[in-house]
Amino acid sequence: MLRNIYPETMKKVVLVVLSAVLAFACKDDDGSEGGTSAVFRYDTVNCETTVNQLLLEGGADLTFKATIAEGTQWLSFSQQQTGVTVKEGTIAPIVFVYSQKNTTPDVREATVVVEFSNGDRHEATLTQLEYTSSATYDKSWAEQPQYEENSSYIYKTYYTTLANSKYVRNYSICYDADKKVARWVAYPLHTSYTTPNTERTDAWAYDPNTQQPTIPESDQQYIIQTYGSGYDRGHQCPSADRYSTDATNEMTFYATNMMPQNSRFNSGVWGTLENKVRENMVKDTLYVVTGTYFGDSQTTTDRKGNVIGVPSDCWKVLLRTKKGNTGKRIEECTADELMGIGFWFANASSSTGSPAEYSMSIAEVERKTGFTFFRNLPAEAAEAVKRQNDPSAWKMN
Secondary structure (H helix, E strand, C coil): CCCCCCCHHHHHCCECCCCCCCCCCCCCCCCCCCCCEEECCCCEECCCCCEEEEEEECCCCCEEEEEEEECCCCEECCCCCCCCCEEEEECCCEEEEEECCCCCCCCEEEEEEEEECCCCEEEEEEEECCCCCCCCCCCCCCCCCCCCCCCCEEEEEEEEECCCCCEEEEEEEEEECCCCEEEEEEEEECHHHHCCCCCCCCCCECCCCCCCCCCCHHHCCCCCCCCCCCEEEEECCCHHHCCCCHHHHHHHHEHHHEEEEEHHHHHHHHHHHHHHHHHCCCCCCEEEEEEEECCCCCEEECCCCCEEECCCEEEEEEEEECCCCCCCCHHHCCHHHEEEEEEEEECCCCCCCCHHHHEECHHHHHHHHCCCCCCCCCHHHHHHHHHCCCHHHHCCC
16 A cells, blocks of 8 residues: 555545536626536546535525535535435535546536526536545645655655634645655645744654644654764755744754755755745746755665655755736736746765856756656646746746
């Protein structure tokens, strides 16, 4: 069994909602007179989806009738009973639709027809994707790399409550239990995370496993003390990127976020790069993935004698909008609206100077690591953005 399979309790309730935005004017193509809508947020859902929302709009005096015209075998208006294909009544803002998990290798479709008492009629098609073992991993987050199946990898997201009371993702990891080092750490960067309401906590600790999945202490580094071998306990998600609350900052000191890093490199050009990344924050979110590369078999030991893999190289890839204030999601942007860049350093004292000297395209970092970054970028934008390498645009000189 893979280590990265989430518990069943997390698989059973995945609130993903459908969308099919239907334009309407005086007379719509589907025959509506206007003034009503049946909107699903997402028209494509993954194989684990079981609960969906249909959003209705119309006058308070209207009634509606929603009928599942296709897909009756796996879609229902009842959570307890399959085959409930009709829902009707007065206009309600939300109508829940329940789907069975798709355990087949085939994509399947369902059609929901909504008729209003004023004669308006709307259709929405729902596509549920085929079964995949990575369904619980797949999110719409812009920073998320492509899932790679490996028996040593544990995929985990740490969640936190910020000073603004919002419960959000802190950072996500692809953790290599054999190396006891994350292959990558992905995170959003925005002032809501960095605005200082606390200071550096230095709360060095194991991942306490208060969030799933569990990463056993035996698979983690002992980082309460320094390695004792000349390496720094190097953050992948920097402490200074998470100053919103004590708890948010403390998570950056988990063993699962640490890598053995050459001390001169960590405090020199790597630290400079981290500062310049923060200087690139804008109103739109900046998306960051930091990671390790093991080009040789070098190891070190922690104070408990555990063997820890030492990365031969450290890297970082960045993505944001050019203007910085578009208010758009990344997947809504064209290539011309986006800027991306990568950086690659030897984990050695010889890595000095300016971050600009170590820049390269995201595509080149992908080639070196074998990972695919920013998986939710539209294909037509991804190719162009991932070819970019302009450190001056990022003020890295």
